[in-house]
Amino acid sequence: MGAGHAHPLHLDRESLVHRLPPQVKILAVLLYTIIVVVTPRDEFLAFAGYALLVVVAAALARVPAGWLAKRATIELPFVLLAVALPFAGHGERVTWLGMSLSVDGLYGAWNIFAKGTLGVLASLLLAATTTARDLLLGLDRLRCPRVFTQIATFMLRYMDILAEDARRMRIARLSRGYDPRFLWQVKAFAVSVGALFLRAFERGERVYLAMLSRGYTGRLPALEGGGATTAQWAASAALPIAAACIGVAAVLR
Amino acid sequence: MHIANGIVNAQVSAVFAVMAVVALALCVARGRADLDDRLAPMAGLVAAFIFAVQMLNFQVLPGVSGHLLGGTLAVMLVGPWVGALCVSTVLIIQCLLFADGGLTALGLNITNMAVIGTAAGYLLVAGLLRVLPKTPTGLAVTGFIASVIGVVIASQGFVLQYWLGGTTDLSMPTIAGTMAGVHTLIGVGEGLITATTVATVARVRPDLVFALRRFRTRPGSTAGVTPAMRSAT
Numbered sequence: 451m452g453a454g455h456a457h458p459l460h461l462d463r464e465s466l467v468h469r470l471p472p473q474v475k476i477l478a479v480l481l482y483t484i485i486v487v488v489t490p491r492d493e494f495l496a497f498a499g500y501a502l503l504v505v506v507a508a509a510l511a512r513v514p515a516g517w518l519a520k521r522a523t524i525e526l527p528f529v530l531l532a533v534a535l536p537f538a539g540h541g542e543r544v545t546w547l548g549m550s551l552s553v554d555g556l557y558g559a560w561n562i563f564a565k566g567t568l569g570v571l572a573s574l575l576l577a578a579t580t581t582a583r584d585l586l587l588g589l590d591r592l593r594c595p596r597v598f599t600q601i602a603t604f605m606l607r608y609m610d611i612l613a614e615d616a617r618r619m620r621i622a623r624l625s626r627g628y629d630p631r632f633l634w635q636v637k638a639f640a641v642s643v644g645a646l647f648l649r650a651f652e653r654g655e656r657v658y659l660a661m662l663s664r665g666y667t668g669r670l671p672a673l674e675g676g677g678a679t680t681a682q683w684a685a686s687a688a689l690p691i692a693a694a695c696i697g698v699a700a701v702l703r
Numbered sequence: 704m705h706i707a708n709g710i711v712n713a714q715v716s717a718v719f720a721v722m723a724v725v726a727l728a729l730c731v732a733r734g735r736a737d738l739d740d741r742l743a744p745m746a747g748l749v750a751a752f753i754f755a756v757q758m759l760n761f762q763v764l765p766g767v768s769g770h771l772l773g774g775t776l777a778v779m780l781v782g783p784w785v786g787a788l789c790v791s792t793v794l795i796i797q798c799l800l801f802a803d804g805g806l807t808a809l810g811l812n813i814t815n816m817a818v819i820g821t822a823a824g825y826l827l828v829a830g831l832l833r834v835l836p837k838t839p840t841g842l843a844v845t846g847f848i849a850s851v852i853g854v855v856i857a858s859q860g861f862v863l864q865y866w867l868g869g870t871t872d873l874s875m876p877t878i879a880g881t882m883a884g885v886h887t888l889i890g891v892g893e894g895l896i897t898a899t900t901v902a903t904v905a906r907v908r909p910d911l912v913f914a915l916r917r918f919r920t921r922p923g924s925t926a927g928v929t930p931a932m933r934s935a936t
Binding site for chain 2: 459476479480483484486487488562565566568569570572573576577580582585595597598600601602603604605606607608609611612613640641643644645647648650651654655657658659662
């Protein structure tokens, strides 16, 4: 486990956004998403402005557009739901290319697509620029209850244990000549899922008792002072403040 | 069953966010007492396990993605309070690190999956264990039934939220029927995983099954000592 706890969405770069303390980034993304969601759905210019803000933030974080676009496909099931809305919606209907579409459904589809995409892009930027450890540290500094950060800390470490133990058990099966194809692999997995759970638990329990005997009190020691400077707060506040200005300007126009 | 940003309107999202915060505050207060030497690593593992099974999104119908919830498994292994905290930890980390589920819909998601799903699972488990035998098989049957029903009840939480504040007018019976149908199938998958996991744990380490705690008739006060510590002495 020496490789640190980089998660699959983390992009190891050196940038202004990567250097910001995690707590200010979490707050900035939260406020930005709230502003996007409360914006009325027919303020199309405001959404263009929000999209521009994400592009600027991605450029500052040196996250490539292709990387973001590929990961944003996590949203696809929701987009599929959105495509169905113009056909299933009620109320006034318009005809387009011979299809009868509901106006409310069209607005609804746009609403889900625009707000969903902007939210996913903002979260992806946070994930790309923050390691799992930093994120937990950030939540801790935002006064998140200790129980949460404790469960989350163990969870992130146990995910590695589970994956490693599953791999070991699979190699053990293969080396005993068990090599089924396709769906028949599921049977071995289903039978061994309980064993996997127990093995992972007993490994984790040993580690936990070792941690307790070395003075673990339910909280990992913070390495540095860690408070954010005023300049850092100001830098990250730029995103939600700019979004709020765009939103207010669009509504008042 | 993750809800994205913008599917349910801001007012209803805010109301459910407040409800989720209140419910979780109660869980933190009650769960802190439960979280001893044995339960802390177990809570972490249960959360990791739920995280892993939630990565399998079975697409049952086009446009409706579903996945296992894990609430019943959490209830049986770490109890209702810590169980709800485990599921919500998973949801928060998924939202922040994996962009899964909208940040403003977090209150909705926590209410459905962590609060309703776990509460339904807990009531069913507590009720079923009064009549079923407290053996590994009895626990497996309990886990299976509680999972199927718990998942379907949790899915109706989304129906309620959409009825209160859905951003597009859709026919409610269709949504309710689709969600219930899809989640019955998911519930069967979840029931099988819960049943095998709990039965194995109950067979090898019955001390780890929270659902059996009340029925334990162990002489002496070895409650706070884990087997690993006992074997070390």
